[in-house]
Amino acid sequence: MTFSIVGFDPKEKEWGIAVQSKFIGVGAVVPFARAGAGAVATQSYANTAYGPHALQLMEEGKTAEEALEIIMQDDPDRHLRQVGLIDAQGNAATFTGEGCYDWAGGMIGEHFAAQGNILVDQRTVEAMAGTFTSTEGTLAERLLKALDAGQEAGGDSRGKQSAAIYVVKEKGGYGGFNDRLIDLRVDDHPDPIKELIRIFNLHQLYFAASNPDRIVPVDGSVKEELEAELERHGYMKEDKTVHQGLRDYLHTENFEMREHEGSIDLDVLEFMKKQGK
Structure with a gap:
């Protein structure tokens, strides 16, 4: 069997x-x-x-x-x-x-x-x-x-x-x-x-470690998308910056392996978009 x-x-x-x-x-x-x-x-x-x-x-x-x-x-x-x-x-x-x-x-x-x-x-x-x-x-x-x-x-x-x-x-x-x-x-x-x-x-x-090709700076349209997702998930309270909100999200969700100063792993952003939907 x-x-x-x-x-x-x-x-x-x-x-x-x-x-x-x-x-x-x-x-x-x-x-x-x-x-x-x-x-x-x-x-x-x-x-x-x-x-x-x-x-x-x-x-x-x-x-x-x-x-x-x-x-x-x-x-x-x-x-x-x-x-x-x-x-x-x-x-x-x-x-x-x-x-x-x-x-x-x-x-x-x-x-x-x-x-x-x-x-x-x-x-x-x-x-x-x-x-x-x-x-x-x-x-x-x-x-x-x-x-x-x-x-x-x-x-x-x-x-x-x-x-x-x-x-x-x-x-x-x-x-x-x-x-x-x-x-x-x-x-x-x-x-x-x-x-x-x-x-x-x-x-x-x-x-797993991030794919280097999927790590991008938090600016432009990526920053706008990220800010919207952080707002949706409740991480933009108390006048936090996008970078502070992202850090809080990553640590709460156990994504420390994919934390990159000033940048974001697009696989994490894609996960955020699907989360809760």
Whole structure:
């Protein structure tokens, strides 16, 4: 009742998983990742011990295939399991037990493993694999596009409920204090992948650095638009200047990453225009 894709970006040294299921809170069960070790998706009567165990083995130097063999060797219910792995070097492995409900199967390719069970048919896995391979962008963007393509190709035959994306990178977390670069979940929603993409785009607006091409001085028509939006949102009280109002807005809305002295990120202005409408 789940489909997922595990991937690796060799340039950025990022490992990640994107997953969707007709199951509440799939992000609490399927994805495991550790910077410098790899990533694991464990599903279909998921044995959640697979995640930490495989990551430890791969951190010690085992390949994805070697780790897969070891974590399953003493599991009496391995025939019910499905798992995909990417190791520290980006090598992939996938396994689908003969007891998984149809359609069930997986594919591996360069730096990815895609798998699913209780799917409409094999086209979901094929679409994830093809999209991940052909798509450019960050690892998170490629994983989400692949997951969305899998849903469009058929997806879970029982329907949709939850989705998640988890990407790790050394010191990639907030403030550089941990490795959790992207950790987003939609636990219960009629269209969880689309909602996950919406939340991811918001996450990027809040935490990604501004595109230099989108930073412009606060003057002319930009200043007029900004002042109107600040007035609409209640940030031009007490005879504040436009720059003071903008500063207050950015700090209230947690846009400190996009604060630029004397200028504004146009992505923030576009967000302001849509906000509250």
